[in-house]
Amino acid sequence: xxxxxxxxxxxxxxxxxxxxxxxxxxxxxxxxxxxxxxxxxxxxxxxxxxxxxxxxxxxxxxxxxxxxxxxxxxxxxxxxxxxxxxxxxxxxxxxxxxxxxxxxxxxxxxxxxxxxxxxxxxxxxxxxxxxxxxxxxxxxxxxxxxxxxxxxxxxxxxxxxxxxxxxxxxxxxxxxxxxxxxxxxxxxxxxxxxxxxxxxxxxxxxxxxxxxxxxxxxxxxxxxxxxxxxxxxxxxxxxxxxxxxxxxxxxxxxxxxxxxxxxxxxxxxxxxxxxxxxxxxxxxxxxxxxxxxxxxxxxxxxxxxxxxxxxxxxxxxxxxxxxxxxxxx
Ligand code: SF4
Numbered sequence: 367x368x369x370x371x372x373x374x375x376x377x378x379x380x381x382x383x384x385x386x387x388x389x390x391x392x393x394x395x396x397x398x399x400x401x402x403x404x405x406x407x408x409x410x411x412x413x414x415x416x417x418x419x420x421x422x423x424x425x426x427x428x429x430x431x432x433x434x435x436x437x438x439x440x441x442x443x444x445x446x447x448x449x450x451x452x453x454x455x456x457x458x459x460x461x462x463x464x465x466x467x468x469x470x471x472x473x474x475x476x477x478x479x480x481x482x483x484x485x486x487x488x489x490x491x492x493x494x495x496x497x498x499x500x501x502x503x504x505x506x507x508x509x510x511x512x513x514x515x516x517x518x519x520x521x522x523x524x525x526x527x528x529x530x531x532x533x534x535x536x537x538x539x540x541x542x543x544x545x546x547x548x549x550x551x552x553x554x555x556x557x558x559x560x561x562x563x564x565x566x567x568x569x570x571x572x573x574x575x576x577x578x579x580x581x582x583x584x585x586x587x588x589x590x591x592x593x594x595x596x597x598x599x600x601x602x603x604x605x606x607x608x609x610x611x612x613x614x615x616x617x618x619x620x621x622x623x624x625x626x627x628x629x630x631x632x633x634x635x636x637x638x639x640x641x642x643x644x645x646x647x648x649x650x651x652x653x654x655x656x657x658x659x660x661x662x663x664x665x666x667x668x669x670x671x672x673x674x675x676x677x678x679x680x681x682x683x684x685x686x687x688x689x690x691x692x693x694x695x
Pocket of ligand 1: 521
């Protein structure tokens with residue numbers, strides 16, 4: 367680990383100014399990923415700006431919209447009464463991720479911006495385009511069981527590791543960004559990029575922008591939600607695939623509305639818009655769920671070790687929607 371200076375920002379404006387002072391400055395949330403990356407000498411910032419205490423409230427507006435400060439700890443968010451009652455998908459996804467100790471420290475902002483767990487990214491002896499643009503990608507012909515089947519490129523086949531982000535993508539969450547040019551907002555599902563030929567550029571954040579909060583609109587059918595994570599062991603493991611879903615079926619058995627997002631399959635949380643478009647207005651049957659899943663995965667491409675994920679994610683989608691179909695409003 368290199369020598370670095372540490373600043374605790376007093377407010378958002380001073381955090382942005384400090385970040386602007388050096389190109390190798392990094393914002394610090396809980397540090398559960400960044401400090402690991404520093405220990406492994408993958409990241410070597412000369413300055414850390416602690417922003418973990420700047421926005422740590424959870425508030426609901428009169429329209430039901432939930433605003434979550436970027437500094438809210440994952441444990442606090444999962445345990446929040448409003449979240450558990452009205453947005454259980456989010457609570458369940460958070461509790462499916464990491465360990466209790468990590469969730470106690472990790473922040474919402476840090477969770478969103480955590481980096482891939484591709485083993486070659488963490489190995490300085492391996493070729494990795496994400497670490498060094500143009501170096502090559504050792505995962506393409508290496509151990510790639512956990513890698514992407516959707517939206518990948520010949521430059522990078524890494525996946526985004528967050529469970530929380532998969533739920534946020536399904537919930538139509540927006541991120542609020544503060545930066546040198548003021549404040550703007552963006553759909554969470556548009557924040558992370560697909561790798562293309564520049565996997566080292568992971569998000570649409572502008573230089574020195576800071577995620578200050580996340581907002582979730584109210585959902586009339588948000589209580590009917592499932593987060594299913596399929597993994598190699600029961601706890602403290604990243605997803606092979608995960609499915610976050612909400613389903614609204616009318617009395618005649620027709621899909622009124624549906625939200626599905628997938629984890630463990632792409633460089634970003636994957637919102638299944640094709641599937642949703644296919645299902646709305648159709649009968650809620652296993653056959654239609656399967657056909658919609660087939661359409662969503664039509665462009666999926668497997669690698670040597672992860673070909674099984676294409677079928678696994680289709681079956682998980684059908685199982686989750688079948689479970690939701692039986693739930694009452
Ligand atoms: Fe690096 Fe991406 Fe290849 Fe992994 S998959 S080695 S992160 S370029």
